[in-house]
Amino acid sequence: MLVCKDLEYKVGDFHLENFFLILEKGDYCALLGPSGSGKTVLLELIAGLRVLKKGTILIDGTDCTFVPPQRRPVGILFQDYALFPHMSVFDNIAWPLVIRNMKKQEVHEMVVRFAEDLDIARHLDRMPESLSGGEKQRVALARTLVIHPKVLLLDEPLSALDAPLRDQSALLLKKVSDTGITILHVTHDPSEVRMLANRQVAIT
Amino acid sequence: MVFLIFVLKNKMMHLRQNYTTVRLVFLFLSGVMLLFIVAPLLGLFFSTSLPALFETMKDPQVKGSIGLTLGVSALFTVLAGFFALPLAYVMARKEFRGKAFVQGLIDIPIVLPHSAAGIAVLGFIARDSALGKLAEAFGLNLVGSPFAIGVAMAFVSVPFLINAARDGFQAVPERLEQAARSLGASPFRVFRQISLPLARPSVITGLVLMFARGMSEFGAVVIVAYHPMTTPVLIFDRFNSYGLEYAKPVAVLFIILCIAVFMVLRLLGRKKTKV
Numbered sequence: 226m227l228v229c230k231d232l233e234y235k236v237g238d239f240h241l242e243n244f245f246l247i248l249e250k251g252d253y254c255a256l257l258g259p260s261g262s263g264k265t266v267l268l269e270l271i272a273g274l275r276v277l278k279k280g281t282i283l284i285d286g287t288d289c290t291f292v293p294p295q296r297r298p299v300g301i302l303f304q305d306y307a308l309f310p311h312m313s314v315f316d317n318i319a320w321p322l323v324i325r326n327m328k329k330q331e332v333h334e335m336v337v338r339f340a341e342d343l344d345i346a347r348h349l350d351r352m353p354e355s356l357s358g359g360e361k362q363r364v365a366l367a368r369t370l371v372i373h374p375k376v377l378l379l380d381e382p383l384s385a386l387d388a389p390l391r392d393q394s395a396l397l398l399k400k401v402s403d404t405g406i407t408i409l410h411v412t413h414d415p416s417e418v419r420m421l422a423n424r425q426v427a428i429t
Numbered sequence: 430m431v432f433l434i435f436v437l438k439n440k441m442m443h444l445r446q447n448y449t450t451v452r453l454v455f456l457f458l459s460g461v462m463l464l465f466i467v468a469p470l471l472g473l474f475f476s477t478s479l480p481a482l483f484e485t486m487k488d489p490q491v492k493g494s495i496g497l498t499l500g501v502s503a504l505f506t507v508l509a510g511f512f513a514l515p516l517a518y519v520m521a522r523k524e525f526r527g528k529a530f531v532q533g534l535i536d537i538p539i540v541l542p543h544s545a546a547g548i549a550v551l552g553f554i555a556r557d558s559a560l561g562k563l564a565e566a567f568g569l570n571l572v573g574s575p576f577a578i579g580v581a582m583a584f585v586s587v588p589f590l591i592n593a594a595r596d597g598f599q600a601v602p603e604r605l606e607q608a609a610r611s612l613g614a615s616p617f618r619v620f621r622q623i624s625l626p627l628a629r630p631s632v633i634t635g636l637v638l639m640f641a642r643g644m645s646e647f648g649a650v651v652i653v654a655y656h657p658m659t660t661p662v663l664i665f666d667r668f669n670s671y672g673l674e675y676a677k678p679v680a681v682l683f684i685i686l687c688i689a690v691f692m693v694l695r696l697l698g699r700k701k702t703k704v
Contacts, residue, residue, distance in 0.1 A: 274610065303608060
């Protein structure tokens with residue numbers, strides 16, 4: 226469950242004030258708004274990558290307002306995927322597990338399992354720069370999901386993809402949502418979340 | 430004859446089509462510039478006999494000075510790296526009041542005359558300075574020591590490392606660091622495993638530049654330590670005491686060494702590509 230209470234934040238011309246959002250476990254919420262309306266900033270606030278001026282963020286009842294990003298049970302899928310270019314696909318997905326000091330064998334098993342689920346097992350030895358947009362997105366999603374976040378933040382996940390890939394990716398997100406994870410999906414295009422979201426919130 | 434004129438005409442037409450006047454002028458000026466760099470070095474190489482060069486390679490004073498120069502420069506480059514890399518990272522990532530002033534401070538050693546830099550370093554390590562007094566309490570005299578040489582080398586060369594590393598860190602997308610944080614990494618781990626490896630080519634370039642600049646430093650080093658002699662000081666000493674012919678083989682040997690070290694380190698710093 227994600228609760229944002231009375232959030233306030235200011236950067237440059239962007240000013241967020243009195244922002245409230247309550248998501249139940251398993252909710253798929255679309256956060257709609259035009260470009261430049263601060264949707265990405267809001268995701269970064271929830272992920273802890275920016276520090277709030279005022280307000281409270283609760284995740285599953287725990288106050289995470291001042292918890293650093295590395296300790297928040299939040300996964301974020303960036304619009305440009307942010308894959309580490311100096312690591313192979315395998316190492317990208319394994320990295321969050323390696324830094325948690327998991328055993329090599331367990332890491333290997335988990336990476337392979339997630340890669341198979343997301344249909345990227347054949348790309349594990351490749352470098353991110355050689356992947357297509359859709360493949361990069363699935364790698365980034367696998368890398369985020371291996372840490373089992375309670376809340377998944379998606380920053381325009383479908384906008385950079387071509388039409389056929391977009392449908393595939395939407396199906397994949399639906400599958401992820403069906404696992405019971407709470408999802409906040411930021412987009413400027415209401416049509417892309419029509420089939421996915423059970424809730425919609427607009428930001429102006 | 431007619432055939433020759435015809436061929437020449439054709440050749441000129443071909444040249445005119447492929448090379449505009451501007452291009453030709455630029456090529457000529459570039460050639461002059463390259464010649465300006467290469468000619469004195471080639472002149473020095475060709476005017477030095479091989480036997481004299483081999484004789485110099487066996488000279489214990491030359492060997493000692495080369496060992497001292499390379500060793501001290503390498504050690505102080507690594508030591509400076511521990512402080513310079515965090516500073517470079519801060520300069521690349523943080524916005525703060527007085528940042529331009531701090532950048533100015535970093536660049537000061539580049540614009541100072543090196544003899545003046547040597548005087549400044551001497552004041553810092555002299556017996557009546559705080560550091561000098563502390564060393565004296567342990568029975569050490571910093572002036573004229575390898576430590577003094579290292580400090581002088583580092584003082585004039587560290588801006589090259591800081592600036593190159595700063596540019597390298599700036600080129601790493603901040604998004605990658607944010608992604609790493611959200612995946613569970615501490616800021617230090619992000620620095621170690623994401624930012625530093627991605628900035629590696631620039632950091633290595635900076636280290637090479639600092640090392641090369643440090644080992645070739647003369648002005649600042651000669652002020653803080655004439656003895657023990659680094660190779661640049663030895664070259665000057667031989668030139669001053671015995672003349673040009675006696676200084677040439679040491680100079681040639683040191684230039685070859687500098688170029689070799691520079692090339693090896695640059696090759697090591699090359700980015701490995703894998704697809």
